[in-house]
Amino acid sequence: MELNQLFMIAISVIFINNFILSRFLGLCPFIGVSKKTEPAFYMGLAVTFVMTASSVITWAVYIYLLEPFHIEYLRTLSFILVIASFVQLVEMFIQKTSPALYRAFGIYLALITTNCAVFGVAVLNSEMYLKTTGNPLKGLLFCATQGFFAGVGFTLVLLFMSGIRERLELCDVPGPMKNMPIAFIVAFLMSMAFMGFSGFRF
Amino acid sequence: MLIPIIVMSAMGLLFGLGLAFASNIFRVGLDPKIERIIGALPGANCGACGKAGCAGLAEAIAKGDASLTSCPAGGEETYNQIASIMGVEKKTMARKIARIKCGGGDQAKNKYEYKGVKTCAAEGLMAGGGKLCNFGCLGFGDCVMVCPFDAIHMGKNGMPVVDSERCTACGKCVSECPKNIISLENASETYYVKCLSRDKASFVRNACKTGCIACKICEKLSKGAFMVEDNLARLDYDRVDNEEELKLCVEKCPTRCIIQL
Numbered sequence: 001m002e003l004n005q006l007f008m009i010a011i012s013v014i015f016i017n018n019f020i021l022s023r024f025l026g027l028c029p030f031i032g033v034s035k036k037t038e039p040a041f042y043m044g045l046a047v048t049f050v051m052t053a054s055s056v057i058t059w060a061v062y063i064y065l066l067e068p069f070h071i072e073y074l075r076t077l078s079f080i081l082v083i084a085s086f087v088q089l090v091e092m093f094i095q096k097t098s099p100a101l102y103r104a105f106g107i108y109l110a111l112i113t114t115n116c117a118v119f120g121v122a123v124l125n126s127e128m129y130l131k132t133t134g135n136p137l138k139g140l141l142f143c144a145t146q147g148f149f150a151g152v153g154f155t156l157v158l159l160f161m162s163g164i165r166e167r168l169e170l171c172d173v174p175g176p177m178k179n180m181p182i183a184f185i186v187a188f189l190m191s192m193a194f195m196g197f198s199g200f201r202f
Numbered sequence: 203m204l205i206p207i208i209v210m211s212a213m214g215l216l217f218g219l220g221l222a223f224a225s226n227i228f229r230v231g232l233d234p235k236i237e238r239i240i241g242a243l244p245g246a247n248c249g250a251c252g253k254a255g256c257a258g259l260a261e262a263i264a265k266g267d268a269s270l271t272s273c274p275a276g277g278e279e280t281y282n283q284i285a286s287i288m289g290v291e292k293k294t295m296a297r298k299i300a301r302i303k304c305g306g307g308d309q310a311k312n313k314y315e316y317k318g319v320k321t322c323a324a325e326g327l328m329a330g331g332g333k334l335c336n337f338g339c340l341g342f343g344d345c346v347m348v349c350p351f352d353a354i355h356m357g358k359n360g361m362p363v364v365d366s367e368r369c370t371a372c373g374k375c376v377s378e379c380p381k382n383i384i385s386l387e388n389a390s391e392t393y394y395v396k397c398l399s400r401d402k403a404s405f406v407r408n409a410c411k412t413g414c415i416a417c418k419i420c421e422k423l424s425k426g427a428f429m430v431e432d433n434l435a436r437l438d439y440d441r442v443d444n445e446e447e448l449k450l451c452v453e454k455c456p457t458r459c460i461i462q463l
Binding site: 074081 | 209213217220221224225228229
């Protein structure tokens, strides 16, 4: 039963409710770090890690701090605190292990801090699973699953986009449409394609 | 009211301590020279060195990827500071300055009346600009706009003027000018020909009051320091014996296109 639900969550956040192409969250790194495949992949890994870890931590913060003291209204503040700390940790780790990657990320690494996709996962978790599931451990499992697979979906779309943009480099794109405009058009087409997973809803 | 404050402070403290601990583990040793070189550079981030801002150049210099003289804007003072930081013996570096080699402005005739976007770059696209002389300044001051050091201003006669005190020879105006009439010259060489026209004298006489008409008077007076090639006088500083001769050339030039700063 639970495995079934976890599978549903995974399929849902990777394809049907993909964070970038259906929920339109995290568009900043989607456009910014999708010029080459390699940084895009590592960006996806970083975001996946931050999403999963912050899902777990925000679950703990919500269940053991916010709910018992009835201060759920501090959700935004405390979640941002968790995410910001984790991004700092990832930034330090990358700067230490791979300076080249650190330079490739540039400002976008620090921008994961205020990345709406990461924060969106935390908030959606608390909306979808923490308030409704009676069993807190079951909630943790759902949160971690959603966090991880949201990151996987993010990575997948980033890889698609970078692959397309790498090929676009070789294409004869009309002058005014080069770089950003054509990237936006590609994003629009990809979003239309992903809408096929959920079908038209009016 | 107290509980939220305590909870949030405790969380902040916890994460702060965690990060402090992590930063100890993941510490990256930065070259302390980089900070000091950044301090020595002008900090205008003009990009004339070809690096991503002054910080990028500082990193390259500290690593040894860029030469100590890479900052064209900083000039001698910056070079000396960087040399002392890097522990290299100082060499003197000739100061350069931007020279606008056209005296036309209001004195040059128009080919047509230009009514478009008021930038030189735009006018330059329309048959090379509205001036009859194809080598002349268009006078909208793209160079004034691009100068990061506020060293070029629009003069009275529709010609930009370089402020020799402020100019750092960063080369921004040189690459911005669509007519390529700005060049970097040694600041010590104060005499120069304020014209680039290679047109024949009959054409220049009609097009501009201060164009070089290749009369060769300067060539005779300066005993070969000035040389006329392609209908244009050029000054070769290596051949100058006597500055007085150059002064005479300034006075005797019929169109007054030889200038002393």
